[in-house]
Amino acid sequence: MNAGARLTIYGIGVVVAFGGAFGLASAIVPPSVVSEWKEGAEMNSHDGGHDAATTAAEESANVAADSLKGLSLxxxxxxxxxxxxxxxxxxxxxxxxxxxxxxxxxxxxxxxxxxxxxxxxxxxxxxxxxxxxxxxxxxxxxxxxxxxxxxxxxxxxxxxxxxxxxxxxxxxxxxxxxxxAGEFTPVAPQPTQTAQVGDFTVSLDGDLTAGTAKDLTLTVTRDGKPVTALEPYLGAFGHLVALRDGDLAYLHVHAKGEEPEVGETSGPEIEFAAEAPTAGRYFLYLDFQVDGQVHTAEFVVDAASGDDAAVSDGDSHDDGH
CATH class of the missing domain: 2.60.40.10 (Immunoglobulins)
Incomplete structure (x- = not known):
């Protein structure tokens, strides 16, 4: 007898043995207990369905990831x-x-x-x-x-x-x-909504919520005074890049307002609309120009999940009653 045949027969024997065990148990153990055993066995056999559901969720997440920028060559x-x-x-x-x-x-x-x-x-x-x-x-x-x-x-x-x-x-x-090449110590970024860039202080007002477009306002001051001489840079009064911590995926960030004319100035506020794809930590980098020189202000922001934001809104409404 070849090995394949022996394995097949062994497999059949295992099935028969377990089937016989359930049949024998019916004659000795009360039917209700045997029924519970069978239900337990059926539930175990359905674990594959749970795995399939998990796999489907992972595939859905992968599809979402594929739609993000900055993750592929x-x-x-x-x-x-x-x-x-x-x-x-x-x-x-x-x-x-x-x-x-x-x-x-x-x-x-x-x-x-x-x-x-x-x-x-x-x-x-x-x-x-x-x-x-x-x-x-x-x-x-x-x-x-x-x-x-x-x-x-x-x-x-x-x-x-x-x-x-x-x-x-x-x-x-x-x-x-x-x-x-070379040794280095990774930076452990912590949330911050204020950046010091030379003589300039830039503050970030607003937050991020997964799956929701949010308004962000960045205010530029110099020695405590509002900066109203922001110059056009890359078609706006500021350019904001946002990257997700972990994989450095790009966010969708758009400057608000009309494209400035040559020679036009503005400030101290620059407004953007941003949407975080998931909850988690994000790096934000604002480029702005004053007196022909470009400066970069860096921020770290934690985005809440949509559910957390909904709960927070609900709590605030409850407090209002």
């Missing part, structure tokens, strides 16, 4: 090439990359968005050392590049935010990871 037929950059701290060189289309051809034609054809965001995985820069395109090769030097070691995420030329072309944010 390729999307909609476009790919961010490997990023070339210095491999160690305090080494001068260039950071360069290409955007490739579905045929592997470097993209050289883009649609201008926020005054630039491509925005490059570089940040360490712990949310520190944020940089928002604009490399130069070599149209003959499709290579984007700019002078580069790392100030600290660590694992960095490089985001290329762009829109290819063409009707109905998608707005994309593709990402790659770059390792910079």
């Amino acid at each position: 390729g999307l909609e037929g476009y790919v961010l090439s490997p990023v070339e950059a210095p491999g160690a701290v305090a080494t001068s060189g260039e950071l360069q990359f290409q955007i490739l289309d579905a045929a592997g051809t470097p993209v050289t034609d883009y649609t201008t968005a926020h005054d630039k054809d491509l925005h490059l965001i570089v940040v360490r995985s712990d949310g520190s050392l944020f940089r928002h820069v604009h490399p130069t395109l070599d149209e003959s090769t499709g290579m984007w590049s700019l002078p580069w030097e790392w100030t600290e070691a660590g694992t960095y995420r490089v985001f290329a935010d762009f829109t290819p030329a063409g009707t109905d072309a998608p707005s994309l944010t593709l990402t790659r990871t770059v390792q910079v």
Whole structure:
């Protein structure tokens, strides 16, 4: 008898043995107890259904994750090439990359968005050392590049935010990871809604709630006085980047109000609308310009879950009665 046949017969024997046990038990143990045993066995056999439900929930979460920006090196037929950059701290060189289309051809034609054809965001995985820069395109090769030097070691995420030329072309944010050799101590960010940037103090008013668009107001002061000389920068009076702690996924953040005219100034408030995809911690980076110089204010905000916000609203209504 071959091994397969022996295993099959053994399996049948196990089933018969358990089936016989239930039958024998019926003759010795009261029927109600035997019924409970059978129900227990059936419930155990349904554990696979629970696993299937869990898997379905995980798949749903994955679908939601796929819709977020900044989590993939390729999307909609476009790919961010490997990023070339210095491999160690305090080494001068260039950071360069290409955007490739579905045929592997470097993209050289883009649609201008926020005054630039491509925005490059570089940040360490712990949310520190944020940089928002604009490399130069070599149209003959499709290579984007700019002078580069790392100030600290660590694992960095490089985001290329762009829109290819063409009707109905998608707005994309593709990402790659770059390792910079050397020892470093990760930063443990704590929630903060006030940032000091040189002589400027920037305060954040508003909060984030998962799945809900929320208004955020950032107020800029200098030596305690409101700054009313904010200049247009990237098509607005401020540019806000928001990343989720853990995977550095992009939030949907939009500046409110009309695009400013050249020479127009504003302040001290800058308003945005932001929607957090999930509860958790987020890094916010505000770029604003005064006297031709760009400054970056950094914040850490914890987003509440939609359920928590609903409970909080309910509690506040109860207090009002």
